[in-house]
Amino acid sequence: MNTDRTLIVIPTYNERENVPRLVAELLEVAPGADVCLLDDDSPDGTAEHARGLFASEPRFSVLRRRGVPRGYGRSLVDGYRRALGGGYARLVQLDADFSHDPRRIPALVEASRAADVVIGSRYCEGGGVENWPVRRRLLSRFANRYVACITGMGVRDATSGFRCYTRRALRALLEGRVAGEGYAFLVEATYRASRAGLPIAEVPITFTDRRVGQSKMSRKVILESVLMPWRLRFGRRKGEGGRMKERMKAEG
Numbered sequence: 001m002n003t004d005r006t007l008i009v010i011p012t013y014n015e016r017e018n019v020p021r022l023v024a025e026l027l028e029v030a031p032g033a034d035v036c037l038l039d040d041d042s043p044d045g046t047a048e049h050a051r052g053l054f055a056s057e058p059r060f061s062v063l064r065r066r067g068v069p070r071g072y073g074r075s076l077v078d079g080y081r082r083a084l085g086g087g088y089a090r091l092v093q094l095d096a097d098f099s100h101d102p103r104r105i106p107a108l109v110e111a112s113r114a115a116d117v118v119i120g121s122r123y124c125e126g127g128g129v130e131n132w133p134v135r136r137r138l139l140s141r142f143a144n145r146y147v148a149c150i151t152g153m154g155v156r157d158a159t160s161g162f163r164c165y166t167r168r169a170l171r172a173l174l175e176g177r178v179a180g181e182g183y184a185f186l187v188e189a190t191y192r193a194s195r196a197g198l199p200i201a202e203v204p205i206t207f208t209d210r211r212v213g214q215s216k217m218s219r220k221v222i223l224e225s226v227l228m229p230w231r232l233r234f235g236r237r238k239g240e241g242g243r244m245k246e247r248m249k250a251e252g
């Protein structure tokens with residue numbers, strides 16, 4: 001097994017405009033890493049477009065999810081499997097919309113030498129948020145307080161999607177059934193890691209709002225996020241709450 005390789009994964013859904021520049025930047029700022037899009041068969045052709053542009057780049061690949069239900073969390077689970085199967089030492093995940101600055105990746109990777117879970121954090125010393133509307137700021141702040149309160153975790157930014165996980169963390173995250181389909185998966189993953197006793201570190205990042213493309217935040221994913229901390233705390237698994245699941249489907 002090659003021991004020190006990094007796989008950078010990017011969940012994408014309709015990110016055709018962002019992906020060319022992002023992938024080029026990632027290949028440059030992380031010269032030792034491979035880059036993989038986790039694309040949910042984006043109707044805007046994100047996958048084909050990126051494949052065409054980086055056809056001659058051996059470090060680039062696309063994991064195209066077809067004929068399966070889409071979801072941010074679901075696509076990450078597939079990405080984790082790929083990282084483990086491919087023998088990578090660690091995985092970095094970030095959004096496609098430049099909210100997460102690729103230039104922070106080396107800091108995350110460095111911190112992963114001491115902690116299995118490294119969170120790019122908006123709410124630790126030195127972190128911050130730029131040009132996000134007040135509504136989104138409040139929602140994010142509230143979400144983190146809410147999660148901390150219910151789960152008892154001491155993590156300051158448990159909803160950040162900019163992270164680095166070691167192999168050991170990836171294995172722990174994939175154990176048993178993963179419930180979170182959307183962004184709630186981030187909180188679930190943090191909780192699993194903390195229950196597994198893995199060291200968690202937060203590295204400051206400045207989050208900036210997307211300039212191109214659209215947010216995929218929906219009522220369904222918000223509802224899943226509202227329920228997730230309670231599920232985690234009371235050990236309720238997906239499948240046990242049939243009525244809840246039906247309601248989420250209807251709202252989605």
Ligand SMILES: Nc1nc2c(ncn2[C@@H]2O[C@H](COP(=O)(O)OP(=O)(O)O)[C@@H](O)[C@H]2O)c(=O)[nH]1
Pocket residue numbers: 010011012013014015038039040070071072075094095096097099210214215216217
């Ligand atoms: N694979 C996959 N990626 C998704 C899905 N929904 C959102 N994403 C990606 O997840 C990242 C964060 O989504 P975004 O819409 O920016 O969320 P926001 O920043 O919270 O408004 C982006 O890279 C999206 O393209 C999905 O259903 N499947």
Ligand SMILES: [Mg+2]
Pocket residue numbers: 095097099210215
């Ligand atoms: Mg975004």
